Every structure is written in C-alpha cells, then in structure tokens.
Amino acid sequence: MSAPAPAAPGLRPFSAMLRREFAGYFRTPLAYVFLAVFNAFAVSLAFFVGGLYESGVASLDRFFLYHPWLWAFLAPAAGARLWAEERRQGTLELLLTWPITVWQAALGKFLAAWLFLACALLMTTPVALTVGWLGEPDWGVIVSGYVGSFLCAGACLGIAAVASALTRSQVIAFVTGFLACFVLVLVGYGVFDELLAGALGAGGVDEFRRLGLWRNLEPFTLGLLDARPAAYFLSVAFAGLGLSAILVERR
C-alpha cells in the first residue's frame, strides 16, 4: 500500500496558520490583559491627558494623538511571541519541516497579529460614539483616523516581528521592539533635530521628521487622504515582515 501523491497544498496551510495564531492569543490570559490595557490607556490618555472633553470640540484628534505611543508599546507586546515562542518551544523545527513556506508562515502570523490589534482598536468605538452623542463630528475624519491608526499599528508590528525573529526570549523581543518603535515616535517629535541639524541642515531635519510615526498619522486624523503616509506605514510593516521571514529562513 502506498499513499497517493499529495495534492498541491494551495492556501490551506496559510489559512491554518492564520487561524491558529489568531486563536493563540485567546488561549492565554494575554489577550484579555492586552485588550483591557489598550482600552484603558487609549481612553484615559484621550480624556485625562488630552482633555478631549474639556476641548469642547467634537473630534477625535486628541484621541489619536496618543496612538503612536500606544502602538509603540503594545504592538511589540502582541508581536513578541510571533517567532520567539516558536524558538523557545522548539516548534520552529517542526514548522520548518512541514510543507509550508517560511513566507506563508510569516504572512499568516503577521496578519493574525495585525487582526488582533485591529480588534483592540475596534473596541474603542464607544469613544467615537460618545463624541457623536455630545456633538456633531465629521464621521469621515473619524473613519480616516481609525484607518491611520490601524496602519500605524501594522508598522509597529513589522518592527516587532523583526525583534521576535532575532531571539528565543519574548521579553528581549518585546524590549528591543519597543525601543525601536519608541525611536520612531521620538523622531516625529523632533527629539533628534539638534543632534542631526549639523549633518542634515534645516531642510534635512524636517525631512527626517517625516520618518516619525506621528508625522504620518497626523494627516489621517485631519481627514487628509494622502498616499505618502499610507505608503510609509505599509512599507515599514512589510519590510519588517519580509526581514523577519528572511531572518527565520537564514537561521
């Protein structure tokens, strides 16, 4: 008896990967802690630090203002397990000898984590509804802010994926991922301007600031649909995804 030749696997390995990784968040308390922390911070930063209520303006720009900070901290927390956990458990060796390409596995993992971050973001819709109840916001601007925040999360997750591919420790993956994202947040606030003014000149410094997270999220929160910030977030996300796959493949 000999088994018939296996058929080409198609997209099933990819979708199995995506589903396992997404469900994986909910197998441990991590998901619920994460969702609670994200919402607590998103809401309290907007209201207590940003003064969303006192501003008297029916808009969410004070809510989105803090999202680069939130994602810089929480995307690496959600992304730390992507590869580090596979290495620690030894399952990476299984995964790499199963008939799935590293690229399919990497994409499945990445999209599952991004979807999970999207769930966290969608749970903040009561904030938008509150603003809608208190005043008459421009819903188009709010939707565009959410889209921007989602893309920003993807960029941070791309960085987190690279950090996770480099180590077997989730803690190290989280800390390095967070530091890298943190630098991108600071770049947007011009923290490095003086340091770089000599080398880049005034125009160069401003261009450099464009590499920060906030500079790219801001247009979305104003309802400005521009291809450049979207392209920025997506390129960081997919560059990170690609680099993480290469790192795993080259182990």
Added chain:
Amino acid sequence: MPLVEAKHLSKSYGAIRAVRDVSFSVDRGEVVGFLGPHGAGKSTTMKMLTGHLRADAGAAVIAGFDVADDAVRAKQRLGYSPEGAPAYGEMTVREFLRFAADLRALPDAAESVRRTLELCRLQEVAAQNIDTLSKGYRMRVGFAQAVLHDPEVLILDEPTDGLDPNQKFEVRRILKEMAATKAVIVSTHILEEVGELCTRVIVIAKGEVRCDESRDRFLARGADLNAVFRQLTA
C-alpha cells in the same frame, strides 16, 4: 529509486565541522538505526535531511524531491519528529494534530486525526493540553504528528528517549507495523534497539560515517555491542 538520499552532506558551525561528506541512501522497507555518541552529527544530519538546516555542501533528496529546491513536495512526503518531540504546549492533542493536518492540507483531516489518535493510543488524552501531559505521552504526540499523513519517509530523532519499557515497546510495535511501506530512519543511542527494530545500521562519529551495513552483519561484529560501538566511534 531510494526514498532517502543523502549526497555528500556537510555542515559546519563556525569552526566546528559537525558533518563531513555524509552519503547514504535508504529504500522502502528499510528501518535504519542511526547510531553515534552525543555530538557525533546525528541530529545535524537529520536536520539537513528534513530541510530544517541548509547544508553547506551536498544535497538531501526525499522521495525524489530535493529538500532545498523542491521543499514543499519533499516535506509532504516526509514525517519528522525532532529530538524531544516539540509541540505547541497550549493546544490540546486533538487541536495540535488537526492543525498539523490542515497545514499539510490533508484531504480528510478529521479522519486522519481520528485514525492517528487510535494508532498512537492517544484517545484518552485527546482533549488535554499538551503542556499537561507526561513525557511518555508527549513523545507519542510528536510521533503522531510525524505519521499523521502516512508519509513515505519517516525520520525520528530519539523517539524512545525517556520512555519506560512498555512505552518503548509500543513505539517499536507501531514502527514495525508501518515499516514495510516506508523508509524509516531512527536515531538512538540504545544499542539493544538495533536488534529489535532495525534492518540496517549506520554508525556516525565525529561527523563521518564509520559503518553502514545490515543488522546481521553489525550484530556479528561481536557479542558485546557496547565494545563494538566504542571501537567504531573511537
């Protein structure tokens, strides 16, 4: 056509040459005992055969497909249990096997899982998290994912390590049942297993093949297998 071909495989870790120019082939119906002391290059050779490690030189071919150039097709025909039988601890046995079946795109995943649970006598722990299982059960789960798709080639790195005598007997029983239609490579450092399980023996030491012969010829080398082993691997 042999089902497994190792062609001049070599691998170095930095300055350490773990495997040097290892070649052999395994046909259907053979159970090859892969023997050698710790650090001899057994696991490294297996990792190259299964496509987990890229060889520095040479090639590994599974059922006619090169594991580097035709990876997916080679891996579809291969079942592999790495040393220590790693698995996703937070999943139940059934979920884990179901995931493996979906990842392999098996036509009837549910039926493959049911049959494998039965074959490996895992039914009573099917709903338990793998983390909570004893070592014996965990080794069987690792074995189960390797045979789930009834592969033509089975490569097992120390499948009986840490098992009690009854469990060892079980694994050997299942292996013998399946051996006729497959090419099997089993690494072990338990010499008694050679006589009970294998049809052929490959001894590897310091990254080189020291002996590749039938079980009977190997057993005829001397009554004291430990002495034979020491002499071959010196």
